[in-house]
Amino acid sequence: MSELLSNIAECIEFGKINKVAPFPPQMKGQDGADELTRQALDEGISAQRILTEGLMVGMEKVGIKFRENKVFVPQVLMSAKAMSTAMIHLKPFFLSGEVKEKGTFIIGTVEGDLHDIGKNLVSMMVEGNGWKVVDLGTDVKAEQFVSAIKEHQNAFVGLSALLTTTMVSMEKITKAIKEAIPEAKVAVGGAPVTDDFRKKIGADVYSPDPQGLVEYLNAQVA
Amino acid sequence: MGKILDKIKLGKVLVSDGAWGTFLQQKGLKTGECPEEWNITHPDEVLDIARSYIEAGADMVETNSFGGTRFKLEKYGLEDKVFELNKAAAEISRKAAGDKFVLGSVGPTGKILMMGDVTEEELFEAFKEQAKGLESGGADAIMIETMSDLDEARIAIQAAKQHTRLEVFCTMTFEKTVTGEFRSMMGVSPTEMVQTLVGAGAELIGANCGNGMVGMVAIVEEIRKANAEIPILVHANAGMPVYSDGETVFPEKPDEMATLVPKIIKAGANVIGGCCGTTPEHICKVRDAIDKS
Ligand code: B1M
Numbered sequence: 001m002s003e004l005l006s007n008i009a010e011c012i013e014f015g016k017i018n019k020v021a022p023f024p025p026q027m028k029g030q031d032g033a034d035e036l037t038r039q040a041l042d043e044g045i046s047a048q049r050i051l052t053e054g055l056m057v058g059m060e061k062v063g064i065k066f067r068e069n070k071v072f073v074p075q076v077l078m079s080a081k082a083m084s085t086a087m088i089h090l091k092p093f094f095l096s097g098e099v100k101e102k103g104t105f106i107i108g109t110v111e112g113d114l115h116d117i118g119k120n121l122v123s124m125m126v127e128g129n130g131w132k133v134v135d136l137g138t139d140v141k142a143e144q145f146v147s148a149i150k151e152h153q154n155a156f157v158g159l160s161a162l163l164t165t166t167m168v169s170m171e172k173i174t175k176a177i178k179e180a181i182p183e184a185k186v187a188v189g190g191a192p193v194t195d196d197f198r199k200k201i202g203a204d205v206y207s208p209d210p211q212g213l214v215e216y217l218n219a220q221v222a
Numbered sequence: 223m224g225k226i227l228d229k230i231k232l233g234k235v236l237v238s239d240g241a242w243g244t245f246l247q248q249k250g251l252k253t254g255e256c257p258e259e260w261n262i263t264h265p266d267e268v269l270d271i272a273r274s275y276i277e278a279g280a281d282m283v284e285t286n287s288f289g290g291t292r293f294k295l296e297k298y299g300l301e302d303k304v305f306e307l308n309k310a311a312a313e314i315s316r317k318a319a320g321d322k323f324v325l326g327s328v329g330p331t332g333k334i335l336m337m338g339d340v341t342e343e344e345l346f347e348a349f350k351e352q353a354k355g356l357e358s359g360g361a362d363a364i365m366i367e368t369m370s371d372l373d374e375a376r377i378a379i380q381a382a383k384q385h386t387r388l389e390v391f392c393t394m395t396f397e398k399t400v401t402g403e404f405r406s407m408m409g410v411s412p413t414e415m416v417q418t419l420v421g422a423g424a425e426l427i428g429a430n431c432g433n434g435m436v437g438m439v440a441i442v443e444e445i446r447k448a449n450a451e452i453p454i455l456v457h458a459n460a461g462m463p464v465y466s467d468g469e470t471v472f473p474e475k476p477d478e479m480a481t482l483v484p485k486i487i488k489a490g491a492n493v494i495g496g497c498c499g500t501t502p503e504h505i506c507k508v509r510d511a512i513d514k515s
Contacts, residue, residue: 068400069399069400069401069403069405071409072405072407072408072409073370073407073408073409074336074408074409077334077336077337078336081337111253111254112253112254114332139297141254164463164465164470165470166253167465168469168470169253192465197465
């Protein structure tokens, strides 16, 4: 059983989406994240375990290799795709209440910024942890965040930015949110963001990785 | 034509221009506004930028068309204006350049081929459309720049080669990895770049953005080692950006940039210009340094 989970982790790590996927060449013809996740569910492994002991383990490994420049964007993209393919099987369990929804999390990449790989990973992990996620996409302006928070009462909001130039708009957006909804909690993240910067712009929490954000969110509703 | 290449063959080191994006912002371009739309709405401001680089001593000036493919313009609902906006961009720079050269700027589309965002055919059509607009506005060369994906770069080169009569140049953006090698965002090294770009028909290749002059020297050395003949262009940043007090600052001063000019020429560069953070003053100092060396 745990072998199956480690095989799933391996599919994520190397970006093996499904059996027919030609990438990566060394795994040609083998089952991918798609088939193995289905199989794990059929064998009665819980969606939560598949996520934390399979998918997230694999994703963490690519993340580390990417940071060390041992793999590059194409591999990370394939891993993200393998992960989202597997998540399709898990989603019904999170939505059906087998895992109860803990609250709503609104996320978007800030105005002027089109990077969405990191934001999508954060979305998947937050969702996989039992939160309803409202994804506003990329290049999201202050007004869009504000109206989403108004629509989803008590939602937490997360801003992602990957450029030193767009990280600046986090300040503007955080101010606009706090002005419109003073009690709203704003999380910030993305490669150039630091906790110092978070303090300076008046946001509530910074996390360098999705796991830290999930822990923060869970602690808020515990 | 072969005009720019002819000069390089005579053994001349040429000067290109400096940053456009930051310059446009200084002139009032706001985030969320389309830079290329300014070719129609604020032509005098755009002309002023082009002119200030020519006055600083540049032998060539780029066009305000970096985001001029339909994939970038569609974010502003301007995807039907590709030809018009690119033509206007080239006309403005042509007007500023006089007998100097105009490089029609073509940047990446932001779409990722391997993710199935677009097909090769769609990319080809998009680059073709942009290149034709630039040619009709009077560009001397198509300058495909800051590419990170080899396939996208190759397709852009092929589209420009097959559908214009202009010289076709291409640069990629490299970052230094933790192991000290240079790689593009998609993992391509300068050495790997050379064969594909030259094979696709690029007549000049190089690097821009992502590095100050110091990094560029090492990149040029690597390209030169892989190919002894191909003309090389660099557009270096004014150092590496630092974030301070709500602003992104490029720290390298014009004099600092100019001191490295002899070194980068020795490494094999044929055209030297600037990218993020560089100003007409940087270009002026580079001009002086080249004239002296
Ligand atoms: C709310 O709470 C939270 C909590 C945690 C959060 C969070 C929010 N958000 C993220 N996290 C955290 O969790 C995630 C998972 O661990 C992490 O997310 P990350 O996003 O950090 O990590 C991802 C999993 C993987 N990382 C990434 O996805 C980014 C990788 C790199 C290579 C990158 C990519 C892929 C791309 N890019 Co661009 N890109 C680069 C990046 C360089 C690098 N090596 O990192 C960077 C960020 N890019 C850069 C640049 C300059 C650009 N890019 C551009 C374009 C692109 C592509 C389209 C080609 C592509 C994006 C594709 C896409 N759909 O996202 C352009 C800008 C477009 C725009 N307006 O946004 C362009 C301007 C290039 C150009 N000349 O056109 C540089 C920024 C320089 C700077 N400091 O400002 C850059 C560092 C590369 C470089 N050195 O030149 C954490 O940060």
